[in-house]
Amino acid sequence: MEPLTLTDQTQSEEDKKLQSEVISSGSIPKHIAIIMDGNGRWAKDKGNIRLFGHKEGVESVRDITESCAQLGVKHLTLYAFSTENWNRPEDEINGLMKLLVNSLKKEADRLNKNNIKLSSIGQINRLPASCQRQLEEVKELTKDNDRLELCLALSYSGRWDITEAVKKIALDVAEGKISPDEVTDDKIGSYLSTANVPDPDLIIRTSGEYRISNFLLWQLAYSELYITKTYWPDFRRNELYQAIFSYQKRDRRYGNVKNGYTKKISAAVINKIIS
Ligand code: IPE
Ligand code: IPE
Ligand code: MG
Numbered sequence: 001m002e003p004l005t006l007t008d009q010t011q012s013e014e015d016k017k018l019q020s021e022v023i024s025s026g027s028i029p030k031h032i033a034i035i036m037d038g039n040g041r042w043a044k045d046k047g048n049i050r051l052f053g054h055k056e057g058v059e060s061v062r063d064i065t066e067s068c069a070q071l072g073v074k075h076l077t078l079y080a081f082s083t084e085n086w087n088r089p090e091d092e093i094n095g096l097m098k099l100l101v102n103s104l105k106k107e108a109d110r111l112n113k114n115n116i117k118l119s120s121i122g123q124i125n126r127l128p129a130s131c132q133r134q135l136e137e138v139k140e141l142t143k144d145n146d147r148l149e150l151c152l153a154l155s156y157s158g159r160w161d162i163t164e165a166v167k168k169i170a171l172d173v174a175e176g177k178i179s180p181d182e183v184t185d186d187k188i189g190s191y192l193s194t195a196n197v198p199d200p201d202l203i204i205r206t207s208g209e210y211r212i213s214n215f216l217l218w219q220l221a222y223s224e225l226y227i228t229k230t231y232w233p234d235f236r237r238n239e240l241y242q243a244i245f246s247y248q249k250r251d252r253r254y255g256n257v258k259n260g261y262t263k264k265i266s267a268a269v270i271n272k273i274i275s
Helices: 013-024 039-045 050-071 083-087 090-113 129-142 158-174 185-191 237-248 267-274
Strands: 031-035 075-082 116-121 148-156 202-205 224-227
Touching: 013 050, 013 237, 039 050, 050 075, 050 090, 050 148, 050 237, 075 083, 075 090, 083 090, 083 148, 090 116, 090 129, 116 129, 129 148, 148 158, 158 185, 202 237, 224 237
Parallel strands: 031 075, 031 202, 075 148, 116 148, 202 224
Antiparallel strands: none
């Protein structure tokens, strides 16, 4: 399969070749989720204030979103602002929120032309009214697009997501809409904010931190992790390709054993081995 071309983008021959290689070398993750970290340190290294890092991070968002669309990734979830990020200094929060509004405005047409649908998860009602309005506008504009769903996790945390789901399940049980026996793994998944989205195949974290920071706690049960030291503003498509190459080499066993290792052994042999 050939990578798809996008409007508004002049793609180099070298990049086309690389994308073809990524596509032909293994399976493309259906859902990639990214913890976009390291904006502040990127800016600091350049002697700038943190907001410069956030601004440059928007360039990475565009590049990664478009390359995911070209490669055939169907869902891209970006951790843009966590519940805990509300504890940051007010000026940083203000800067981030304004940047969000501006970026949504600037990118709306391009997202739409490229057949990308915007969605969000998180406590959207905690965002400033201007952010909520802009988000709604772009969601409405792109709602019928189906090439890639770009989901922004905003004022999001995995524990919040699970807590909300538990509350709704408790209510539905109390009202007799479902019985406790119906509360299965899949049922819980259907109450989460990611209900209609497959679990992430690949989770990427930039900036070299080995932690999840309250991201998709339930959904990442069997996701493959890729951690890179690169700060988010420097994370561009070539590194995305490296992450996918790494993913393609993984052996996803889901707790099972590899095919061919399942030769039956007799009870006598088992007893002999364990005694
Ligand atoms: C990630 O970069 C962006 C947000 C969390 C909003 P940071 O702002 O966390 O940058 P570092 O980790 O301090 O370098
Ligand atoms: C995680 O990054 C949240 C986002 C990328 C939005 P943080 O910088 O907030 O996480 P910690 O503080 O390193 O765990
Ligand atoms: Mg950080």
